[in-house]
Amino acid sequence: xxxxxxxxxxxxxxxxxxxxxxxxxxxxxxxxxxxxxxxxxxxxxxxxxxxxxxxxxxxxxxxxxxxxxxxxxxxxxxxxxxxxxxxxxxxxxxxxxxxxxxxxxxxxxx
Amino acid sequence: xxxxxxxxxxxxxxxxxxxxxxxxxxxxxxxxxxxxxxxxxxxxxxxxxxxxxxxxxxxxxxxxxxxxxxxxxxxxxxxxxxxxxxxxxxxxxxxxxxxxxxxxxxxxxxxxxxxxxx
Numbered sequence: 001x002x003x004x005x006x007x008x009x010x011x012x013x014x015x016x017x018x019x020x021x022x023x024x025x026x027x028x029x030x031x032x033x034x035x036x037x038x039x040x041x042x043x044x045x046x047x048x049x050x051x052x053x054x055x056x057x058x059x060x061x062x063x064x065x066x067x068x069x070x071x072x073x074x075x076x077x078x079x080x081x082x083x084x085x086x087x088x089x090x091x092x093x094x095x096x097x098x099x100x101x102x103x104x105x106x107x108x109x110x
Numbered sequence: 111x112x113x114x115x116x117x118x119x120x121x122x123x124x125x126x127x128x129x130x131x132x133x134x135x136x137x138x139x140x141x142x143x144x145x146x147x148x149x150x151x152x153x154x155x156x157x158x159x160x161x162x163x164x165x166x167x168x169x170x171x172x173x174x175x176x177x178x179x180x181x182x183x184x185x186x187x188x189x190x191x192x193x194x195x196x197x198x199x200x201x202x203x204x205x206x207x208x209x210x211x212x213x214x215x216x217x218x219x220x221x222x223x224x225x226x227x228x
Binding site: 001003034036038045046047048051052055057089091093097098099100101102103104 | 149156157158159162170172173206212213214215216218219220221
């Protein structure tokens with residue numbers, strides 16, 4: 001299975017909102033609600049931010065929200081803060097008991 | 111609270127077998143009905159799902175690695191392991207173990223760097 005498609009980079013100023021897209025196919029993102037999002041700071045392990053397309057784990061700020069339309073899932077970060085600068089990855093069930101990540105998006109806070 | 115910790119050699123020679131172990135501490139260990147995954151990240155690159163072990167012993171692997179990968183578990187030691195055969199420089203990466211809960215990777219190990227080189 002091919003990696004899901006994410007923009008290489010997205011940037012925004014503090015306080016602004018940004019959206020990261022994650023485009024797959026009707027066999028993965030479009031076929032289920034099992035999309036999750038991860039934040040990774042340099043040299044650190046990824047951290048779960050959103051699961052089940054839009055659900056937030058305990059302790060995750062409500063500035064992070066997820067959605068999906070067709071074959072594209074999205075992560076929105078509202079009220080952008082310096083600490084949000086990191087790499088973000090989407091992850092989806094891809095059928096036949098396999099899973100696939102997106103290529104990753106570098107978020108820069110200007 | 112559940113924690114995961116990877117361990118194993120940091121250097122493997124080309125054509126040899128990479129072997130890593132993930133120790134599960136806290137909770138009910140490996141006996142819980144979760145999926146236990148291996149994921150890797152090549153230097154400067156994105157994340158790649160390698161495969162998982164379900165607590166009952168069933169496994170599934172990334173199709174691109176399936177011919178070279180084996181994931182197994184030892185519930186008595188609360189450990190699960192990754193074996194990757196016939197490694198090349200392309201297998202140089204940080205290897206993470208992670209737990210699947212609610213169809214997402216909710217707990218991750220810190221990762222361990224493995225280099226393939228003579």
